Amino acid sequence: MARHPHRRRRNLSVVSLLLFVLAAALGPAPGSAAAAADWWNPTARPAPDSAVNVTGEPFRGTDARGEVRGFVDAHNHLMANEAFGGRLICGRPFSEAGVADALKDCPEHYPDGSLAVFDFLTNGGDGRHDPVGWPTFRDWPAHDSLTHQQNYYAWVERAWRGGQRVLVNDLVTNGVICSVYFFKDRSCDEMTSIRLQAKLTYDLQAYVDRMYGGTGKGWFRIVTDSARAREVIEQGKLAVVLGVETSEPFGCKQVLDVPQCDEEDIDEGLDELYALGVRSMFLCHKFDNALCGVRFDEGTLGTAVNVGQFLSTGTFWRTERCAGPQHDNPIGLAPAPEAEKRLPAGVAVPSYDADARCNVRGLTELGEYAVRGMMKRNMMVEIDHMSVKATGRVLDLFEAESYPGVLSSHSWMDLDWTERVYGLGGFVAQYMHGSEAFTAEAERTDALRDEYGVGYGYGTDMNGVGGWPAPRGADTGNPVTYPFRSTDGGSVIDRQTTGERTWDLNTDGAAHYGLVPDWIEDVRLVGGQDVVDDLFRGAESYLDTWGASERHRPAADLAAGAAATASSTEWSPFTSYAPGRAVDGARDTRWAGHWSDDQWLRIDLGAAHRVGRVTLDWERAYGKAYRVELSADGVTWRTAWSTTSGDGGLDTAVFPATTARYVRVQGVARGTGWGYSLREVGVYGG
Numbered sequence: 036m037a038r039h040p041h042r043r044r045r046n047l048s049v050v051s052l053l054l055f056v057l058a059a060a061l062g063p064a065p066g067s068a069a070a071a072a073d074w075w076n077p078t079a080r081p082a083p084d085s086a087v088n089v090t091g092e093p094f095r096g097t098d099a100r101g102e103v104r105g106f107v108d109a110h111n112h113l114m115a116n117e118a119f120g121g122r123l124i125c126g127r128p129f130s131e132a133g134v135a136d137a138l139k140d141c142p143e144h145y146p147d148g149s150l151a152v153f154d155f156l157t158n159g160g161d162g163r164h165d166p167v168g169w170p171t172f173r174d175w176p177a178h179d180s181l182t183h184q185q186n187y188y189a190w191v192e193r194a195w196r197g198g199q200r201v202l203v204n205d206l207v208t209n210g211v212i213c214s215v216y217f218f219k220d221r222s223c224d225e226m227t228s229i230r231l232q233a234k235l236t237y238d239l240q241a242y243v244d245r246m247y248g249g250t251g252k253g254w255f256r257i258v259t260d261s262a263r264a265r266e267v268i269e270q271g272k273l274a275v276v277l278g279v280e281t282s283e284p285f286g287c288k289q290v291l292d293v294p295q296c297d298e299e300d301i302d303e304g305l306d307e308l309y310a311l312g313v314r315s316m317f318l319c320h321k322f323d324n325a326l327c328g329v330r331f332d333e334g335t336l337g338t339a340v341n342v343g344q345f346l347s348t349g350t351f352w353r354t355e356r357c358a359g360p361q362h363d364n365p366i367g368l369a370p371a372p373e374a375e376k377r378l379p380a381g382v383a384v385p386s387y388d389a390d391a392r393c394n395v396r397g398l399t400e401l402g403e404y405a406v407r408g409m410m411k412r413n414m415m416v417e418i419d420h421m422s423v424k425a426t427g428r429v430l431d432l433f434e435a436e437s438y439p440g441v442l443s444s445h446s447w448m449d450l451d452w453t454e455r456v457y458g459l460g461g462f463v464a465q466y467m468h469g470s471e472a473f474t475a476e477a478e479r480t481d482a483l484r485d486e487y488g489v490g491y492g493y494g495t496d497m498n499g500v501g502g503w504p505a506p507r508g509a510d511t512g513n514p515v516t517y518p519f520r521s522t523d524g525g526s527v528i529d530r531q532t533t534g535e536r537t538w539d540l541n542t543d544g545a546a547h548y549g550l551v552p553d554w555i556e557d558v559r560l561v562g563g564q565d566v567v568d569d570l571f572r573g574a575e576s577y578l579d580t581w582g583a584s585e586r587h588r589p590a591a592d593l594a595a596g597a598a599a600t601a602s603s604t605e606w607s608p609f610t611s612y613a614p615g616r617a618v619d620g621a622r623d624t625r626w627a628g629h630w631s632d633d634q635w636l637r638i639d640l641g642a643a644h645r646v647g648r649v650t651l652d653w654e655r656a657y658g659k660a661y662r663v664e665l666s667a668d669g670v671t672w673r674t675a676w677s678t679t680s681g682d683g684g685l686d687t688a689v690f691p692a693t694t695a696r697y698v699r700v701q702g703v704a705r706g707t708g709w710g711y712s713l714r715e716v717g718v719y720g721g
Contacts, residue, residue, distance in 0.1 A: 073092070074271075075092060075093050075196070075254065075271070077243075077246035077247050077253075078246065078247060078248050079245070079246050079248075080246055081133055081134065081246075083133070083134060083135075083170075083534075084133070084134050084189060085134060085187060085189035085190065085532075085533035085534070085549075086189075086531065086532045086533065087189055087192055087193045087196060087531075087549075088193065088528070088529045088530060088531050088532060089193055089196035089197060089521075089526050089527070089528050089529070089552075090526065090527045090529075091521075091525050091526035091527050092271075092525055092526075093195070093196055093254075093271040093272075093525070093526065094198075094271060094523040094525050095269065095270060095271035096269055096271075097269060102572075102575040103200065103265055103268040103269060103574045103575050103578065104200070104268075104523065104571055104572070104574060104575070105198055105199060105200025105201065105268060105571065105573070105574035106198050106199040106200065106201075106492070106493070106522075106551075106555065106570050106571060106573055106574070107199070107200070107201040107203075107462075107464060107490075107492035107493070107570075107573035107574055107576075107577045108194070108199060108201065108202045108203065108464075108492070108493060108494065108495050108551070109201075109203050109442065109444035109445070109462070109464035109492040109493070109494045109577070110203060110205060110278075110280075110419075110444035110445040110464065110466075110494030110495065110496050110499075111186065111202055111203060111204055111205065111494070111495050111496065111497050111498070111499075111548075112186070112204070112205055112206075112207045112280075112496070112497060112498040112499050113128050113186045113191070113202075113204045113232075113236060113239070113498070114128065114204070114206065114231075114232035114235050114236060115186075115207050115232075115498035115499065116128075116184060116498070117208075117228060117231050117232050117235065118207050118208035118209070118213075118228050118232070119208055119209060119212050119213045119216060119219070120213040120216055120218070120219025120220065120221060120223060121219060121220045121221045122141050122143070122216070122218040122219055122220060123153055123182060123212070123213075123216060123218075123500075124182055124183070124184060124498050124500075125139070125140045125141035125144065125182055125183050125184060126138050126139060126140070126168060126183055126184025126187070127184060128184065128186045128187055128188050128191070128239060129187070129188045129238075129239050129242050131242070134169050134187075134189075134533075134534075135169045135170075137169075137184070137187060138168040138169045138172075138184060138187060138533075139168050139169065140166035140167070140168055140175070140183070141166075141182075141218065143218050144164070144166040145166050146166070147163050147164070147165075147166070148162050148163040148164040148165070148166055148174075149161070149162065149163060150162075150217075150218075151163070151164065151182065152216075152217055152218075153181070153182050153216065153500075154180070154181065154182050164180070168183075168184075169533070169534050170533075170534030170535045170536075171534065171535050171536065172533060172534055172535070172536035173536075176546045176547040177543070177544075177546050178502070178503040178504060178505055178506070178543070178544030178545050178546050179502060179503075179505070179544075181500045181501070181502065182500070184498065184547075185497040185498055185503075185546070185547040185548050186497050186498055186547075186548050187533070187547070187548070187549075188239060188242070188243065188255070189533070189549070190531070190533075190547050190548040190549030190550075191255070191273075191548050191549075192254065192255075193528075193531060193548075193549040193551075193552065194548055194549065194551040194552060195254055195255075195272075195273040196521075196526055196528075196552075197521050197526065197528055197551065197552025197555070198521045198522050198523060198526075198552065198555070198571070199273065199551065199552075200268045200272075200273060200274060200574040201264070201268070201273075201274050201276065201492075201573070201574050201577050201578075202273055202274070202275050202276070203275075203276045203277075203278050203315065203444065204236055204275055204276070204277055204278065205278040205279060205280040205317075206228075206229045206232040206233055206236075206277065206278065206279050206280070206281070206313070207232075207279075207280045207281060207499070208225050208228040208229065208232075208281050209225070209281065209282050209320070209321060209343075210223045210224065210225050210282065210283055210288075210347070211282065211322065211343045211346055211347040212343065214346075215343070215346065215377060225281045225282070225283050225284070225286075226284075226285070226286070226304070226307075229279060229281060229308075229311075230311070233277060233311040233312065233313070236257060236275070236277065237257060239255060240253065240255050240256065240257050240275070243255040253272075254271075254272045254273055255272075255273055255275060256272050256273060256274060256275060257275045257276075257277065257312060258274045258275065258276060259277075259312045259314065260314075260585060261578045261581040261582035261585055262582070264276070264578055264581070265578055268574055268578075274574075276314055276315065276581075277311065277312045277313045277314065278313060278314070278315040278316055278317075278417065279308060279313050279315075279316035279317065280316070280317045280320050280417070280420075281317070281320060282319065282320045282321050282322045282324060282347070283322075283324055283347075284304060284316065284317075284318065284324075284326070284405075285300045285301050285303070285304030285305075285405075286300055286304075287300065287301065287304075287324050287325040287326050287401065287405075288322075288324050288325060288347060288348065289323065289324055289325045289348050290348060290349050291348070291349040291350065292348075292350065294325035294399070294401055295325060296325055296401065297401075298401070298404050301401065301404055301405050301408055302408060305405070305408050305409065305412060305414075309412050309414070313414075314414055314415060314581070315414060315415035315416070315417055315440075315442055316409070316414065316416070316417060317417040317419070317420055317421075318402055318405055318406070318416070318417075318421070318425075319402075319420060319421060319425070320420045321340050321343065321344075321420070322340070322343060322344045322347045322348060323344060323348060323350075323352070323394070323396050324348075325399060325401050325402075326398070326399055326401055326402035326405050327396070327397065327398050327399060327402045327421050327422065327425040328394040328395070328396025328397055328421070328422035328424060328425055329352075329394065329396075329420055329421065329422055330363045330364055330394070330419075330420055330421060330422050330423070330426075330447055330448075330449075331352060331363050331364045331365070331366045331394065332364065332366075333364045333365055333366065333367050334367045334369040335369040335370070335371045336371075337364070337366045337367055337369070338366075338367070338368075338369055338370060338371040338374065338375070338384055339371040339373075339374035341366065341384055342371065342374040342375055342377060342378060342384060343374070345378065345382070345384075346377065346378075351384060351385055352366060352387075352394060353394070353395045353396070354366070354387050354388065354391040354392065354393060354394060354395065355391050355393055355394075355395045356390060356391050356392075356393065357392050357393040357423065358393070358424075358682065359423075359427070359682070360451050361423040361426075361427070361449040361451045361452065362392035362393055362423060362449065363392055363393050363394050363422055363423055363449075364392075365387075365389070365392060366387050368386060368387070393422065393423055393424060394422035394423075394424060394425075395424075396422060396424065396425070397422060397424030397425045397427070397428055398421075398424070398425040398428040398429060402425065403428070403432065406429055406432055407432070409440075410432075410433075410436060410438050410440070410587070413440070413584050413585045413587060414440065414584070415440040415441065415442050415580065415581065415584055416429060416433075416440060416441055416442065417442050417443075417444060418430075418441060418442070418443055418448055418452070418456075419442075419443050419444055419445055419446070419447030419448050420447050423449055423452075426448065426449070426452060427684070428684065428685070429441070430452065430455050430456075430459070431684055431685035431686075431687070432685060433459050434455075434458075434459065434685075434687040435650040435652075435685055435687045435717065436587075436589060436590075437459075437587070437590070437648070438459070438584070438587055439459050439460030439461055439580055439583040439584055439587065440461070440580065440581075440583075440584030440587070441456055441459055441461035441462075441580075442461060442462050442463075442464075442580070443456060443461070443462075443463045443464065444464045444492070444494045445464060445465070445466040445467075445494030445496050446465050446466035446468075446476070446494070447466075448463075450476075450479065450480065453480050453483055454483055457483055457484075457486075457487040457489060458487075460579070460580055460583050461580055462489070462492065462576055462577050462579075462580040463480070463489075463491065463492070464491065464492030464493055464494045464573070465477060465491070465492070465493055465494065466493070466494050466496060466501070467493050467494060467495045467496065467503060467504065467545065467551075467554065468504065469504040469505060469507070470504065470507070470554070470557040470558045470560070470561040470562065471507075471561055473493070473558055473562070473566075474558060474561050474562030474563075474566055477491065477562065477566050477569065478562075478566075481565075481569070484569055489572070489576045489579075490569055490570065490571070490572025490573040490574070490575060490576035490577075491566075491569040491570050491572070491573055491576075492570070492573040492576075492577060493570065495545075495548065495551065497547070497548050503544065503545040503546075504544050504545040504554060504557075505544045506540065506541055506542050506543055506544040507541060507557070508541060508542070509539075509541045509542050511541070513560045513561070514541045514560075515539075515540050515541055515553055515556050515557050515560065517529050517530050517539070518530075519556050521552065522555070522559075522567055522571050523571075528552050528553070528556075531549045531550060531553075533549075538550060540553035540554060540556075540557055555567060555570065558570075590648075590719045590720065591719070591720070592620075592717045592718065592719065593640050593644050593646070593718040593719065593720070594618045594638050594640065594698070594716055594717055594718040595618060595620055595717075596618060596619070596620070597618050597638050597639055597640055597641060597718075598615075598638070598639040598641070599614035599615045599617060599618050599626070599636065599637065599638050599639070600614050600636075600637050600639075601614040601626060601628055601634070601635065601636045601637065602628060602629075602633070602634045602635045602636075603628045603629040603634055603710075604626070604627070604628065604629075605627035605628060605629060605630075605710060605712075611624075612625060612626055612627035612712075613626065614626050614636055614637075617636060617713045617714070617715060617716045618638060618715070618716060620715070621715075622652065622714050622715060623714075624714070625654050625712050625713060625714045626712065626713050627654070627656065627709075627710055627711070627712040628702070628710040628711050628712075629710050630705075630708070630709055630710040631705075631710065632702060632703060632704050632705055633702065633703075634702045634710060634711050635699055635700060635701045635702060636699065636700045636711075636713060636716065637669075637697060637698070637699045637700075638697065638698045638699070638716060638718065639669070639696065639697055640695070640696050640697070640698065640718065641696070642696060643667065643694050643695065643696045644694070644695065644696070644718075644720065645692045645693070645694055645720045645721050646665060646675075646692060646693055646694070646695050646698065646718055646719070646720065646721070647689065647690060647691065647692030647693070647719065647720055647721025648687065648688065648689050648690075648717075648718075648719040648720075648721070649663050649675075649676070649687075649688045649698060649700075649716065649717065649718050649719070650685065650686070650687050650688075650715070650716065650717040650719075651685070651686045651687075651688070651700065651713055651715075651716055652684075652685050652713065652714040652715040652716075652717075653681075653683045653684060653685070653686065653712065653713060653714070654712035654713065654714055655683070655707065655709070655712070656705070656706075656707050656709035656710055656711060656712035657681055657682070657683035657684075657705075657706040657707065657711070657712070658681050658700075658702050658703070658704070658705065658706060658711050659679070659680070659681045659682075659704045659705060659706035660677075660678065660679040660680075660681065660702075660703035660704035661677070661678065661681060661700060661701060661702050661703050661704075661711075662674050662676070662677040662700075662701045662703065663675050663676040663677070663688045663690075663698065663699075663700060663701075664698070664699040664700075664701055665693055665695035665697065665698060665699075666695060666696070666697040666699070667694070667695055667696055667697070668696070668697075669696070669697045672697075672699060675688070675690045675693060676688035676689070676690045679703075679704075681706060682706070683706060691721070692720065692721020693721075698716075698718050700713070700716065
């Protein structure tokens with residue numbers, strides 16, 4: 036053996052060659068064998084069907100730091116065709132009958148789109164278009180066609196193959212739009228539509244699974260906890276999260292400022308949504324409801340939505356001067372004649388003071404109950420569409436509880452809130468603007484992302500009637516050049532073809548979901564690799580927020596039921612404002628002191644504890660300047676925290692944890708002509 040060191044190797048090589056030839060002769064034809072080996076390719080795709088036009092294996096696993104990678108679409112509407120009465124968005128994301136059935140126009144759009152009323156209202160012109168979808172797609176989908184399906188499953192598959200790893204499917208509808216739209220084929224009840232959309236999302240998962248050989252084998256994976264989402268992404272698949280964006284969740288509308296729901300409705304609704312798999316949601320959307328006021332729409336659309344607000348609630352939006360730097364969108368006075376025709380005779384949309392940019396309506400008591408209910412269930416709250424007054428209160432509540440589960444998913448939050456969101460551990464995504472606008476907005480908050488070490492997301496809002504990036508033109512100086520490589524370098528992406536139509540981002544814009552990878556490449560060309568790198572870190576950041584929300588447990592309130600004394604107590608023949616009312620756990624009671632600046636409230640914790648956080652829930656009579664003081668013996672005090680710019684509401688004082696038995700709130704200057712009045716004071720460990 037030693038004298039013939041190469042003989043065995045040569046014999047093995049010959050045998051290996053013979054086995055390879057035999058396998059080639061007896062095995063399946065080239066192509067089918069490759070498809071069977073390629074886990075990312077289905078074994079039985081429907082025929083005919085859309086092409087995906089991406090080659091190469093999707094990346095799997097984690098990076099060198101053990102973090103998942105990938106893009107996050109934090110705001111999409113896969114099943115919006117089932118919303119608004121079922122005939123506003125034409126076409127479906129999938130059909131058991133095939134692509135020709137899925138991608139067809141609404142019947143009333145034939146033969147020339149003359150009855151495409153919503154197209155006319157949202158896109159101008161007369162709504163006329165070639166209604167034929169598959170296989171020609173002459174006029175739709177398009178970046179400015181707001182009523183045609185953009186989320187066909189194969190287009191979503193292309194986005195996944197291009198690097199996306201999280202998709203938030205917001206179940207969406209609006210009962211008022213449904214009621215006033217001419218064409219519908221089902222009830223306008225919002226929760227009925229939400230249930231159906233949830234079911235169909237699970238049906239889509241099963242539809243994809245069948246292509247890949249059975250349950251659990253497809254790339255489209257609905258996830259209900261962050262650990263499972265992480266597993267899915269590490270496998271190289273798409274983690275799909277269910278959210279809700281609707282105007283009257285749990286039936287919580289208001290009529291003439293009277294709520295049409297109660298706490299029991301909210302608990303039942305949250306429990307049902309959680310059981311469906313929903314893990315994030317909006318509490319209000321477009322119209323003020325019994326939970327919160329909304330951030331206005333602008334211009335003609337704003338006028339139309341304000342009409343809907345009146346039809347839904349019996350009241351128009353009301354505005355006031357903003358208390359801080361944040362503001363809601365200007366309503367504007369642009370007419371919306373088609374919408375205004377629906378107002379009763381003699382009723383007109385009011386005018387608004389240009390200096391009054393904030394909704395008078397914030398987070399209601401029922402809304403606060405819902406927010407606390409979502410925290411109790413470890414769900415994430417969407418603050419986009421909330422008025423700044425409502426958003427401020429939500430952030431106050433979260434800061435008081437150190438709760439991270441806050442999301443801004445598509446640029447409907449005042450950017451001045453960004454640092455507070457990051458400080459809590461929340462996640463921010465930007466609307467899918469054109470690459471120039473997207474880059475400009477990303478750069479405004481880039482330093483904050485660096486400071487907090489977080490990634491970024493986008494919200495496509497596809498099927499959300501919002502409009503998408505227009506083409507920059509093939510003659511631009513830096514067009515998308517096909518084919519191009521995905522951000523991770525493992526996939527090659529060419530122009531997307533469905534039927535007889537091939538789309539090119541340079542000339543067609545972001546016409547449908549399959550062009551998301553093309554749009555990301557455009558962002559890279561315009562904004563540079565750094566913007567895309569932030570986006571590629573989005574999956575890890577989103578899961579960080581979600582996981583921290585799941586792990587959150589309320590801290591013990593050391594002040595609950597503790598002995599309390601005060602410098603003074605306001606007298607009333609009808610109720611007690613005694614110091615103990617500020618630590619009794621009830622928000623409908625309070626301590627109130629005399630009407631002078633130098634007043635204090637002292638709490639005896641009963642024993643020495645580590646103290647690092649104090650929350651103060653002010654009634655209307657608040658402290659503008661005050662101190663939080665600590666003492667071991669009730670005699671010698673030291674200042675742990677102070678402010679001279681208190682504005683009422685719910686304040687949270689955070690400071691290095693210190694051992695103390697006594698906590699004192701020392702008033703220095705009142706914020707009103709009354710005294711100091713505290714509903715609740717909470718004391719927590721470091």
